[in-house]
Amino acid sequence: MGRLVLLRHGESQWNLENRFTGWVDVPLSQRGMQEAKNAGDKLRGFTFDRAFTSVLVRANETLRIVLEAIGQTTIPIEKDKALNERMYGELQGLNKAETAKKYGDEQVKIWRRSFDVRPPGGESLKDTAERVLPYYARHIKPYVLKGETILIAAHGNSLRALVMELERLSREQVLELNIPTGAPLLYEFDQNGNVVSHRYL
Numbered sequence: 237m238g239r240l241v242l243l244r245h246g247e248s249q250w251n252l253e254n255r256f257t258g259w260v261d262v263p264l265s266q267r268g269m270q271e272a273k274n275a276g277d278k279l280r281g282f283t284f285d286r287a288f289t290s291v292l293v294r295a296n297e298t299l300r301i302v303l304e305a306i307g308q309t310t311i312p313i314e315k316d317k318a319l320n321e322r323m324y325g326e327l328q329g330l331n332k333a334e335t336a337k338k339y340g341d342e343q344v345k346i347w348r349r350s351f352d353v354r355p356p357g358g359e360s361l362k363d364t365a366e367r368v369l370p371y372y373a374r375h376i377k378p379y380v381l382k383g384e385t386i387l388i389a390a391h392g393n394s395l396r397a398l399v400m401e402l403e404r405l406s407r408e409q410v411l412e413l414n415i416p417t418g419a420p421l422l423y424e425f426d427q428n429g430n431v432v433s434h435r436y437l
């Protein structure tokens with residue numbers, strides 16, 4: 237039975253400062269490093285065959301800390317920009333609360349959580365899914381079908397795109413989907429690649 241653990245990176249410096257981040261390559265905060273260590277504690281007992289991550293340092297560092305915590309630093313790791321956070325365009329660097337004051341809470345929620353509305357100059361969740369899902373299908377799913385145990389360390393919105401697919405969520409459901417930092421989410425699959433269970437560890 238294949239197993240897949242999805243892990244959003246620990247708190248980043250800009251999560252802490254409440255700024256739109258997207259493709260800006262900000263590091264983990266002190267707390268984010270601790271969250272990654274805690275995620276490692278929750279993953280003791282898992283033996284991963286391989287791991288996948290984005291090319292952004294907050295996800296790479298989270299993965300490194302987890303693999304160190306569980307003593308599995310020598311597994312194959314594939315890094316790809318297909319797993320990067322959604323590109324946030326002109327919002328990158330702005331404070332989320334100030335942006336909500338300027339444009340209204342409803343507009344900011346649409347930019348942050350809707351399926352197909354693009355933030356100015358950025359990617360919608362749909363755009364993000366159009367790079368995450370083909371990458372998943374080609375590079376990750378074949379290993380899940382072989383019965384491997386896989387870890388993906390990525391980002392709030394690249395993982396929302398994947399969760400939407402794995403759980404077959406509607407556009408309405410994905411509007412309310414938030415993925416917390418540093419919380420490993422386990423999916424188990426049958427031989428046909430259907431999800432049989434999912435839960436936060």
Ligand SMILES: O=C(O)[C@@H](CO)OP(=O)(O)O
Nearest residue numbers: 255256257258321348392
């Ligand atoms: O700023 C970002 O890039 C993301 C993740 O932190 O934010 P949001 O919660 O709006 O998806």
